[in-house]
Amino acid sequence: MMDQSGYLPEAGFFSFVAGSCTNAGLLDAASTLLTKGSRLGCCIEPYAYNYLLNSLIAHGRAQDAVALFESWIQDGLYSPDVWSFNVVIKGVCRMGNFQKALELVERMTEFGCSPDTITHNILVDGLCRAKQVNKGHEVLRRLQRDGVCMPNAVTYTSVISGYCKAGKMEDAMSVYNDMLESGTRPNTVTYNVLINGYGKALDMESAVRMYRQLILRHCPPDVVTFSSLIDGYCRCGQLDDAKRIWKEMGLHHIQPNVYTFSIIIHSLCKQNRSAEALDILRELNMRTDIAPQTFIYNPVIDILCKGGKVDEANLIVTDMKEKGCHPDKYTYTILIIGHCMKGRIPEAITLFHKMVEAGCRPDNITVNSFVSCVLKAGMPNEVDQIMLIASGHGLASQKVSSQQSRRLDISVAV
Template identity: 75%
Template sequence: MTNAAAAASSSSASSPPNPPPPSLSLMPPRLHALLCIYLPHPRPLVRLLHYSAAPGADGRPQQKQLPPSPSHASSELWIAKALAAATLLRPRHLPAFRRVDPSPLAAAAALRLAPCASSALGIFTALHCSPLSITPSAHSCQYIIVVLCKSGRQADALQLFDQMTTHYGYFPDARFLSFLVNSCMCANLLDASVTLLSKASEFGCRIEAYAYNKLMSLLIGCGRVHDVVALFERWIQDRVYSPDVWSFNVVIKGVCRVGYVQKALELVERMNEFGCSPDTVTHNILVDGLCRTNEVSRGHEVLRMLQRDGVCTPNVVTFTSVISGYCKAGKMEDAMAVYNDMVASGIMPNAVTYNVLINGYGKVGDMGSAVEVYQQMTRLRCPPDVVTFSSLIDGYCRCGQLDDALRIWSDMAQHRIQPNVYTFSIIIHSLCKQNRSDEAIDVLNELNLRPDIAPRAFIYNPVIDVLCKCGKVDEAYLIQKSMKEKGCRPDKYTYTILIIGYCMKSRISEAIMFFHEMVEAGCSPDSITVNCFISCLLKAGMPNEVDHVMRLASGGASSIQEVPSPDIQLKALILEEWREVIFPLAEVLHLLPVFLVLFTVV
């Protein structure tokens, strides 16, 4: 064996049988490992990524061509996986992909390999910006927008949508635009939804009326009725979309809710211009709006017109709206007349109808008729609900028949109906009015055991008030303490009751403590609270605290228009004391000169 042959044999024995190409040694190890996991044969892709790494005979980079792949789609997929891996793991190696000249198809496929929306957005930004600057396709833009919307990142989606339409010149189709609008509405981005729908005609999209109707309903729910009316009139004027009956019903309901019944009538008259006719829902909304604005007679006239024309048959909602309007006006005879007319028309009343009548009779103090309506309700097998019993309890309490109200309270358990927060409030308030504080506390404790009811301050305040009036300020404080433990924040009425209650017991220091707590809690004391507290402080001989209280009140309560000065308060207190002592002893006119002299001296 020659020396050359021996050297060749030694060299072949010490080297691996398939040495890696030079390009593989230049690839980052982590990226190469990731490619080996993703791809069954990564070496062709490696040569593609580093085709200029091996020098040629002339010393310049030798541009080697990758052997033809089995299919073009397979090559694009390999490139897409490499792009995604490099973007997420080794973004500094992205400039090497410029030699490959990735296509928009590969960039679009790379987006689908992202594990989350943030990664997808990062890949999109990296591939379509410098150094690669791959022009994205319309499909890529829409895909990343959908991913962002589904992840709750509507703001980023809208920003990318603006780039898609303004920078890249891609216009969405009706289906995609409807998806984006609906996603923004679900995220409560109502103004963005308005902007998108207003641009639908610019994009050449014809969006269904459903999207516009849903958006107007959400705006009305937020109290933006004026915006809805302006948008609706602009949209129909610009012929952005063709409104249907539901469109008009949404706007009519909104304007009726804020009392613009005349505007509602104008909209009803305009329905024929767009080939729409008012249906039963339209008339129900209109009748309810008229009755809510104390125009029950006009609402009843619309009901008679429906019965007379026969085009739209009134239903139980139409009759109940008129009955409710008469009940709120205290015209129970008219309400029963409409009820009888409804029954004669073959329309069966529902629980809402009976509840309206029971509540109306309770407010006028006719509990006999209210009980008759309740009995008729049970005879017709219409099951009562919590509103039924609450209306009966409220009616008995208004008439001073508290024991009957408590009997109805007990009957609720037999019907397996749980009282709600307003039922508790009615009972507790009525018990406190009759100074039955122990029973009121028992009902309050029962309320505290209900995990499904969030306690409210207006329920606790009557109990605290009756305890303070009875001189049981410590028990009232315990109620306030348990109130805060239940997560219910005291309001200004709670603090005012406690401050005056402790002042009446001559426990001024504790009253001052509650006043400080009231201000720190953000409850602005009104002028009545401040004046009563200052009067108590002056009676207790604590004029120095008056200035402090007035400073706190003026700094923390914007509702106080003017707080009297200590001198005026002192004069008022002296005059009050003189009036209490002297006026019972003599006539006012006989003491008028003395009264004026004292006022001048003070």
């Protein structure tokens, strides 16, 4: 169009093609197009630049986004709006450069922009995530004092979350009370943060009180609400209460997610309640909307192996693989030691070979425990090969001794 026909595309065309490139993940091409269009005198709308900057940050390229933004305004290629600054301030906050973020806030007036509630929310959230919650709280206090740009539920919740993560529940509740006094309505996220904070502090009485407040204020509980309550009860060792909340989820027509399953299965296994853990695992296997994760299966496999139920553990691994979930280093280690404890050294050696062939490099704990079991079984000749394979110098597919080969007719479901 430009080189052969001498036709200069209009600003809308540049925006459209740059947006298409951004959608396709061709972020550098989008940047080149916008820069070229601007240099050719096209007055491209700020939203096209903002969309690209936001995409760069979302793809982990915050530094590139900030550099591009600064080069554009330095060259006078476009006039940023409030959204432009909010996007870039979010980027520098992710980089942890809060001084730069504050400088950008100060520069907004140069372009006729004023920081809005979203600007302050980005700053407060960034500070709190960086464990500078006191500074985040100070920004909140300044907003309350100035009264020009009022904080909203997101602002308060970010500070509450920061204090909860730091284990400062009294400070979190103080901000919550300020929130109520200001007339700002807490939402489900606010209560989830407090419930989770009290659960981690092992204060389930306060966590339940927050849950009741959530219900009284007609905030709909979600899967995070119930997962936080279940996690809190599990941390306190109150598994019966955790299971009661599990059932209560169903009354609200809320399905547990993969993390809810993980929390309760891990806790049941810790208390040696393998039958109940297996029931929950079967429930998970019936869900077609959840992709099972290895870290959920491993505690069940471990408790079965420790209880001498190695064959049942093998069946769990079969179920895992049928669901497209492959054993990891911990799965293999659990199974190897489990087979050793049952005196099934040849099967354990086969599992060790499979572990290495699968790309799961055994660590020192696995190797030392395995070697100890092999030596106790009176098979010193196998130790050198195990150590060689573990060091990466041996072949995992190397055949085992003829004496072992005769004993490997026992099926191992991995």
